[in-house]
Amino acid sequence: MNNAIFSFNKPQNEPVLKYLEGSNERIQLEKELERLSNTEIEIPLIIDGKEIYTGKTGKVVMPHNHGHVLATYHMATEKEVNMAIEAALRAKPMWENVSWLERSSIMLKIAKLLSEKYRATINAATMLGQSKNIYQAEIDAACETIDFLRFNVFFASQIYQHQPSSDNNQFNRLEYRALEGFVFAVSPFNFTSIASNLNMAPAMMGNTTVWKPATTSLLSNYFLMKIFEEAGVPNGVINFVPGSGSMIGRTVLAHKELAGVHFTGSNNTFNTLWKGVSDNLTNYRSYPKLVGETGGKDFIFVHNSAKAREVATAIIAGAFEYQGQKCSAASRAYIPESKWPEIKAEVLELYKKIKIGGPENVENFFNAVIDKGSYDNILSYIDEAKNCGDCEIIAGGNSDNSKGYFVEPTIIVTKNHDFTTMKEEIFGPVMTIYVYKDDKYIETLEICDKTSPYGLTGAIFSNDKYAMVQACRMLRYAAGNFYINDKPTGAMVGLQPFGGARGSGTNDKAGGHLNLLRWTSPRTVKETFVPATDILYDYMK
Numbered sequence: 001m002n003n004a005i006f007s008f009n010k011p012q013n014e015p016v017l018k019y020l021e022g023s024n025e026r027i028q029l030e031k032e033l034e035r036l037s038n039t040e041i042e043i044p045l046i047i048d049g050k051e052i053y054t055g056k057t058g059k060v061v062m063p064h065n066h067g068h069v070l071a072t073y074h075m076a077t078e079k080e081v082n083m084a085i086e087a088a089l090r091a092k093p094m095w096e097n098v099s100w101l102e103r104s105s106i107m108l109k110i111a112k113l114l115s116e117k118y119r120a121t122i123n124a125a126t127m128l129g130q131s132k133n134i135y136q137a138e139i140d141a142a143c144e145t146i147d148f149l150r151f152n153v154f155f156a157s158q159i160y161q162h163q164p165s166s167d168n169n170q171f172n173r174l175e176y177r178a179l180e181g182f183v184f185a186v187s188p189f190n191f192t193s194i195a196s197n198l199n200m201a202p203a204m205m206g207n208t209t210v211w212k213p214a215t216t217s218l219l220s221n222y223f224l225m226k227i228f229e230e231a232g233v234p235n236g237v238i239n240f241v242p243g244s245g246s247m248i249g250r251t252v253l254a255h256k257e258l259a260g261v262h263f264t265g266s267n268n269t270f271n272t273l274w275k276g277v278s279d280n281l282t283n284y285r286s287y288p289k290l291v292g293e294t295g296g297k298d299f300i301f302v303h304n305s306a307k308a309r310e311v312a313t314a315i316i317a318g319a320f321e322y323q324g325q326k327c328s329a330a331s332r333a334y335i336p337e338s339k340w341p342e343i344k345a346e347v348l349e350l351y352k353k354i355k356i357g358g359p360e361n362v363e364n365f366f367n368a369v370i371d372k373g374s375y376d377n378i379l380s381y382i383d384e385a386k387n388c389g390d391c392e393i394i395a396g397g398n399s400d401n402s403k404g405y406f407v408e409p410t411i412i413v414t415k416n417h418d419f420t421t422m423k424e425e426i427f428g429p430v431m432t433i434y435v436y437k438d439d440k441y442i443e444t445l446e447i448c449d450k451t452s453p454y455g456l457t458g459a460i461f462s463n464d465k466y467a468m469v470q471a472c473r474m475l476r477y478a479a480g481n482f483y484i485n486d487k488p489t490g491a492m493v494g495l496q497p498f499g500g501a502r503g504s505g506t507n508d509k510a511g512g513h514l515n516l517l518r519w520t521s522p523r524t525v526k527e528t529f530v531p532a533t534d535i536l537y538d539y540m541k
């Protein structure tokens with residue numbers, strides 16, 4: 001056993017590659033896109049390291065070309081869910097008792113494999129399966145996944161070092177135990193990196209997981225699982241269980257040994273999970289830790305000292321990158337009347353640059369939304385705006401799902417600051433703008449704070465320091481990630497720990513030490529050198 005006291009240096013963020021024509025990374029990526037587009041793979045469950053084909057299958061298609069099948073996947077039944085739980089519980093003692101350095105070395109190896117050998121594969125799978133352009137895939141599937149892994153090792157090394165004081169009479173130790181039981185990791189479709197981290201953050205701290213991936217991101221998620229295995233994650237530490245969310249959730253939440261839920265996804269699903277835990281509360285051995293990052297209704301608030309072009313750029317990039325399917329995507333904006341003509345002109349100018357289509361054409365800034373359900377849901381909001389007397393659609397508003405699920409990036413201007421699209425999460429490319437009177441700055445900040453149930457991200461654009469400070473103060477609880485003169489998306493691991501409160505979740509800050517702490521159950525050990533031999537205190541004698 002290596003007895004060195006080890007601490008990891010703070011890592012650098014993984015560089016975002018440029019993918020210029022003719023570059024090595026572009027050539028590799030194009031080859032992978034070609035290969036994956038021309039193969040239809042079969043995705044099994046992976047439980048205790050074994051591939052399981054249940055015969056109950058579904059299809060994984062390209063959102064931008066839904067007739068093109070990328071994979072057939074096998075779905076779990078209750079039997080396999082229980083097998084996965086038992087496998088996670090069996091793997092736990094070995095995994096939690098192996099030195100954290102060995103767990104770290106596996107995390108760093110996964111990062112290395114993703115950075116080089118499998119960078120093109122994970123990016124291509126994310127582009128085709130989740131309809132992301134090259135840049136969106138690169139910052140997610142490659143860079144952020146790698147950053148989560150490397151930073152978690154660094155944060156864990158800091159956590160393990162943190163110890164209580166001792167003195168000449170006693171020796172005190174804090175042991176960062178893994179949770180007792182298994183962790184249920186439930187991932188959303190929109191970020192490959194999140195799917196990885198929902199498993200790997202608990203695993204870093206010695207936990208084992210049952211992983212329910214989103215059906216619409218199964219291609220990239222399956223490759224992740226294969227890469228975890230290649231890097232040496234032992235059998236049973238992560239158990240990959242695609243299938244029906246409600247059935248898997250019900251079965252897992254009923255298990256006595258559930259120790260934690262690590263969730264990212266919609267508010268409704270997290271509420272269902274929380275209620276499920278509450279219904280089973282008396283069955284559990286411990287109180288399961290519930291960590292959930294959920295929806296957002298993220299805003300851009302503009303003061304009349306802001307620069308029009310900067311605001312317009314933030315609106316277009318913040319609202320429409322990855323088709324607005326980011327929990328942090330800007331979806332409402334408050335703009336002072338005096339600046340609106342100038343900002344509107346800049347927004348419409350930039351809007352013309354957006355090319356729409358599949359990600360295989362590198363000129364496309366904007367691709368398809370994830371599936372039919374999402375497409376219909378987004379259109380219902382656009383239809384409501386079309387039928388609303390207080391609203392005007394100044395860009396977009398059309399759609400076409402004949403080949404892929406394409407919804408035009410849509411900009412609504414409303415006179416009603418309480419209109420549906422100002423307060424509900426749409427999770428698609430819809431930005432609603434409310435133009436306020438310049439002398440109603442404070443009142444409009446109050447409206448912004450109170451309009452939606454969420455509290456995830458938001459931005460203030462202002463070149464007036466007092467106005468900026470005012471917004472920062474009044475919107476204190478409106479966003480867990482607050483931006484000054486920047487779009488409210490694009491948080492980076494190690495730089496902007498991510499998460500929000502209110503309806504946006506438990507705010508445990510993915511990509512920071514706070515999240516890792518949730519996957520530990522510390523034990524304090526006090527050792528006394530000379531034990532007491534009398535019960536009376538000196539003054540009693």
Ligand code: NAD
Binds near residue numbers: 246249498505
């Ligand atoms: P979703 O809630 O529909 O699904 C998330 C996962 O939960 C999927 O794997 C799904 O199959 C599973 N699921 C659904 N019902 C379940 C149940 N009853 N029991 C167990 N699992 C169940 O979310 P989505 O559409 O995949 O992702 C979009 C949502 O995620 C948006 O609301 C977005 O804001 C949110 N999101 C939040 C963050 C954040 O950090 N706050 C990041 C990314 C996405």
